[in-house]
Structure formats: C-alpha cells, structure tokens
Amino acid sequence: MVEMRANGIIEKMREEVFWEIEKMGIGYFEKVGGGKVVGGIRNDREGIRDLYVRVV
Incomplete structure (x- = not known):
C-alpha cells in the first residue's frame, strides 16, 4: 500500500x-x-521514493 502511494507520487x-x-x-x-x-x-526520484517508504 505504501509503495503504491510512493509510486503514484513519483509518477x-x-x-x-x-x-x-x-x-x-x-x-x-x-x-x-x-x-x-x-x-x-x-x-x-529514488531518494524521494526511499524517504517516503522508510518514513511512512
């Protein structure tokens, strides 16, 4: 779920x-x-994805 949200933000x-x-x-x-x-x-992009997945 969190990864899907992160992917949406990245998109x-x-x-x-x-x-x-x-x-x-x-x-x-x-x-x-x-x-x-x-x-x-x-x-x-990768930094934001990693930050979002780790924090949330």
Missing part, C-alpha cells in the same frame, strides 16, 4: 518534471549535458 513528479524540461531550450542541455540532467532526476 506525478515525473509528469511535472517532463513539462518543465519541455520548456527549456536545447542550449541548456548542450551546456549541462543531457546525461547529467537525467542522472539528477533519477537520483532525486
């Missing part, structure tokens, strides 16, 4: 992040690097 977060990334220009990804952006999102 909502993915959607919000997707729409924010869509607004960014290609120049941002050329400067920062797409892999760094994806890695950061993945790490944040």
Whole structure:
C-alpha cells in the first residue's frame, strides 16, 4: 500500500518534471549535458521514493 502511494507520487513528479524540461531550450542541455540532467532526476526520484517508504 505504501509503495503504491510512493509510486503514484513519483509518477506525478515525473509528469511535472517532463513539462518543465519541455520548456527549456536545447542550449541548456548542450551546456549541462543531457546525461547529467537525467542522472539528477533519477537520483532525486529514488531518494524521494526511499524517504517516503522508510518514513511512512
């Protein structure tokens, strides 16, 4: 039950992040690097999932 709720929160977060990334220009990804952006999102997502499952 808790994991299902955490997955729902992660899914909502993915959607919000997707729409924010869509607004960014290609120049941002050329400067920062797409892999760094994806890695950061993945790490944040997993951290939130772990925190939610452990605390709740």
